[in-house]
Amino acid sequence: MPSPFIIDRSSVTQIMAWVLVALLPGIAVYVWLFGPGILITLSLATVTALVAEAAMLKARGYPAKPFLADLSAIVTAWLLALCLPSLAPWWLIITGTLFAIVVAKHLYGGLGQNIFNPAMVGYAVLIVSFPVQMTQWAGPLELTLIEPGAVQLSLAQSAAVIFGGDLPKATLDAITMATPLDVLRTGLHQQLTVDEVMTQPIFGHYGGIGFEWLAAAFLLGGLLLWALRIISWQVPLAFLAGIWLTAGFLHFFDAGRFGAPWFHLFSPSVMLCAFFIATDPVSGATTPRGKLVFGLGAGFLTMVIRTWGGFPDGVAFAILLMNLCVPLIDQYTQPKIYGAARKEPRA
Amino acid sequence: MSRELFKFKGGIHPPGHKAESTGRLVHPAPLPKKLVIPLRQHIGNPARPVVNVGERVLKGQLIAAADGAISAAVHASSSGIVSAIGPACVPHISGLPDECITIETDGRDEWIAHGPLDYQALAPADLLARLRDMGLAGLGGAVFPSAVKLDPGAALVCPTLIINGGECEPWITCDDMLMRTQADAILQGVAIMRHLLGSSEILIGIEDNKPEAIAAMQAAAAKLDFAVETVSLPTRYPGGGAKQMIETLTGKQVPSGKLSTDIGIQVFNVGTAHALARAVHHGEPLISRLVTVTGHVLRAQNVEVLIGTPFDTLIQLAGDRDGTTGVLMGGPMMGLPIPDTSVPVVKATNCILVKSAELFPPPPKALPCIRCTRCADACPAELQPQELFRFAKSDDFGRAQEYHLFDCIECGCCSYVCPSHIPLVDFYRYAKSEIWARERDKRAADLARERHEFRLFRQEREKTEKAEKLAAKAQAKRAELAAAPTDASSSGASEADAKKALIAAALARAQAKKAETTPQNTDNLSPDTQHEIAEIEARRAKIREQARKPLESEETP
Numbered sequence A: 001m002p003s004p005f006i007i008d009r010s011s012v013t014q015i016m017a018w019v020l021v022a023l024l025p026g027i028a029v030y031v032w033l034f035g036p037g038i039l040i041t042l043s044l045a046t047v048t049a050l051v052a053e054a055a056m057l058k059a060r061g062y063p064a065k066p067f068l069a070d071l072s073a074i075v076t077a078w079l080l081a082l083c084l085p086s087l088a089p090w091w092l093i094i095t096g097t098l099f100a101i102v103v104a105k106h107l108y109g110g111l112g113q114n115i116f117n118p119a120m121v122g123y124a125v126l127i128v129s130f131p132v133q134m135t136q137w138a139g140p141l142e143l144t145l146i147e148p149g150a151v152q153l154s155l156a157q158s159a160a161v162i163f164g165g166d167l168p169k170a171t172l173d174a175i176t177m178a179t180p181l182d183v184l185r186t187g188l189h190q191q192l193t194v195d196e197v198m199t200q201p202i203f204g205h206y207g208g209i210g211f212e213w214l215a216a217a218f219l220l221g222g223l224l225l226w227a228l229r230i231i232s233w234q235v236p237l238a239f240l241a242g243i244w245l246t247a248g249f250l251h252f253f254d255a256g257r258f259g260a261p262w263f264h265l266f267s268p269s270v271m272l273c274a275f276f277i278a279t280d281p282v283s284g285a286t287t288p289r290g291k292l293v294f295g296l297g298a299g300f301l302t303m304v305i306r307t308w309g310g311f312p313d314g315v316a317f318a319i320l321l322m323n324l325c326v327p328l329i330d331q332y333t334q335p336k337i338y339g340a341a342r343k344e345p346r347a
Numbered sequence B: 001m002s003r004e005l006f007k008f009k010g011g012i013h014p015p016g017h018k019a020e021s022t023g024r025l026v027h028p029a030p031l032p033k034k035l036v037i038p039l040r041q042h043i044g045n046p047a048r049p050v051v052n053v054g055e056r057v058l059k060g061q062l063i064a065a066a067d068g069a070i071s072a073a074v075h076a077s078s079s080g081i082v083s084a085i086g087p088a089c090v091p092h093i094s095g096l097p098d099e100c101i102t103i104e105t106d107g108r109d110e111w112i113a114h115g116p117l118d119y120q121a122l123a124p125a126d127l128l129a130r131l132r133d134m135g136l137a138g139l140g141g142a143v144f145p146s147a148v149k150l151d152p153g154a155a156l157v158c159p160t161l162i163i164n165g166g167e168c169e170p171w172i173t174c175d176d177m178l179m180r181t182q183a184d185a186i187l188q189g190v191a192i193m194r195h196l197l198g199s200s201e202i203l204i205g206i207e208d209n210k211p212e213a214i215a216a217m218q219a220a221a222a223k224l225d226f227a228v229e230t231v232s233l234p235t236r237y238p239g240g241g242a243k244q245m246i247e248t249l250t251g252k253q254v255p256s257g258k259l260s261t262d263i264g265i266q267v268f269n270v271g272t273a274h275a276l277a278r279a280v281h282h283g284e285p286l287i288s289r290l291v292t293v294t295g296h297v298l299r300a301q302n303v304e305v306l307i308g309t310p311f312d313t314l315i316q317l318a319g320d321r322d323g324t325t326g327v328l329m330g331g332p333m334m335g336l337p338i339p340d341t342s343v344p345v346v347k348a349t350n351c352i353l354v355k356s357a358e359l360f361p362p363p364p365k366a367l368p369c370i371r372c373t374r375c376a377d378a379c380p381a382e383l384q385p386q387e388l389f390r391f392a393k394s395d396d397f398g399r400a401q402e403y404h405l406f407d408c409i410e411c412g413c414c415s416y417v418c419p420s421h422i423p424l425v426d427f428y429r430y431a432k433s434e435i436w437a438r439e440r441d442k443r444a445a446d447l448a449r450e451r452h453e454f455r456l457f458r459q460e461r462e463k464t465e466k467a468e469k470l471a472a473k474a475q476a477k478r479a480e481l482a483a484a485p486t487d488a489s490s491s492g493a494s495e496a497d498a499k500k501a502l503i504a505a506a507l508a509r510a511q512a513k514k515a516e517t518t519p520q521n522t523d524n525l526s527p528d529t530q531h532e533i534a535e536i537e538a539r540r541a542k543i544r545e546q547a548r549k550p551l552e553s554e555e556t557p
Ligand code: SF4
Pocket: B368, B369, B370, B371, B372, B373, B374, B375, B376, B385, B386, B389, B414, B417, B418, B419, B420, B421, B422, B424
């Protein structure tokens, strides 16, 4: 065996484990806000992902153990679960996870080979196929406290909803609520101005009430990953800048028709995407400048889809579109190598 | 330190393991019974033997002379009888045996007559020739003949001289110990370098994990009558690489494909400076060096070793242990596995590192690349190792070269950090050797075609010449016949001759015509061939340039 003869202790497993750890604050806040139902969603997605991964590895003739131990399937499962509405039915969770692992990951060649972010593929498939079920959000705690008749579901109640099959519409309406993004969207469709919509109780200081706490928790986990150098600063910063600049431009242009940049920035899906999804190394750009382009582009597209697209949130499609551009971005952003002609010596 | 330091990109912080071998005093290794001295211990042409089997040689006697401009002489490390001249096992990447001179030592260690050189009185060219004949070569690992590097060439001076005491590879401490114990001698060597290169700025770069060495060098430098700045550098592998040290100290990068002297900087290892001082002030050729023997041994230490001493003698000296899993020459990052420990210590041997399963556990199984770009962040050549890996793995050598495969210095930082534990450097070595092999085959094919075309050209030319000669002869004959048409005495034989000549002339004309209608090789071929030869030359130059790349990173870390 030739040199080098020593290696660092880091491993893929370790990286993935830290990503899972960094998601914990977000999950904790999620439980506090929307009740323990998310734990069922997470477990169901995890089990589905592991079974699908093991089956696919076996089918493709790979040893299951080292690849299952890399934890990447669990990361995909958790990211998808956190994007799904809190009261998504069981079959929705399983379908999405299967699509993510079987199609987006293994049919593209498995770990490291997938062009598209698996969790986002799962999400996109679901939102296109089952738009109604994809809006089954429970109301956040703060809202259930002030809204008459609203309650937070217990674990058993959540399980009943998730596994209960199709609920009568009246029951569903009683326990689900539109997300802040949906409310804004509907309001704008009804020719209300942003300011008028924002007076509704679901809006908090920056984002949706409660939702902004979730966003903050994802931000915290993301900062942990950055501090551990598991993610680079380029992608999250560029993504958030892309959101902020696009939203800011639109808001400046017509504050009545476009939400404030802070509102868009402090949504959980944006924070989750900035630090956990856009930063997926496999399907993202690799060069430092390429990462900036990737992040900015994804942020811009997210805002465009949010504003003009047919779906309430544009994160998943923005990421998938940018995934497509990665080879091109990488090719045109190759950095200068040591000793290449430079304008002046670098300090 | 007031000096502003710059930061080279990339690099890693592997555990140093330096303390293991710095606790014992440096002492000479015992004289072995047999010395095996390779003729090719430096970069360039192997030395030419000048002794015969059975001959008695003295310590320091020239046994093989430098051959050509880039070469260095080889000397007997001790007195004894030459017992063999021929292939023997040597520590080399190829693993192939190489020409060596074997000496059965007589235990007397008898020196040949030698004495100091008055280097200031000698003409630089003479001094350089003497140094070449003293076998001086860089002791940092790349073993480039020192005389070549000490010649400032057309530039006449090399303004900046950097003495490399970086020693950034883990485990190795021979430069550290040399600086601690031989600071004055090192600086004597520096004075000679300064004399030859005309340098005005002299910097000694030492990583800050060697405080004793820094203190010793500073104290010694204070006694000099010219300014030498000892600079403490942050410890970061490969900070002792020549290019990295240049950047840290000066902020300049050696342009890709050029030498550091092109930007007015020359770099020497501290060991080389020490050897230079021994050669000039004592007349001792390069026959010994400091070697760190460390790792899985009982008494890790630094020893003064005669070139040609077998590895296993030194491992026994340091106390070999059970559970050895292999031996390296050099450090764990760039060292060379040595399957046969009977190989001799050569000028490039800075360290003998004995491995064990605890110290060097085998790497876990490699996973696919997850494109995390940790390798790119760690690469001091500022490459995109993950892309090089992708291209090398799919045999896409063209793309690999486009992505600057040949700027890779094989430092191993990328493999070190890769969370998927991919042996990246192996892939780069493979790609490089494949490309070299293909270039070589192509060159061979080009040469063959060139030869073939030249043969065609020659045949064609000969044919034309013959035809022309025949035509001229026939013309003459006809003229002769015309001049004497009525010569009745012309014999039948001569008539027959004339007929033959006429036929021959007709044939010749036809042939000449044919030669004319076939492509005019005579005129066109020669520029074509010339062009092709030029092309071949250009390719060769490129290959040579590529081959120079490793030379350029002179003192390896
Ligand atoms: S460090 Fe390894 S896994 Fe990461 S990009 Fe480089 S080669 Fe791929």
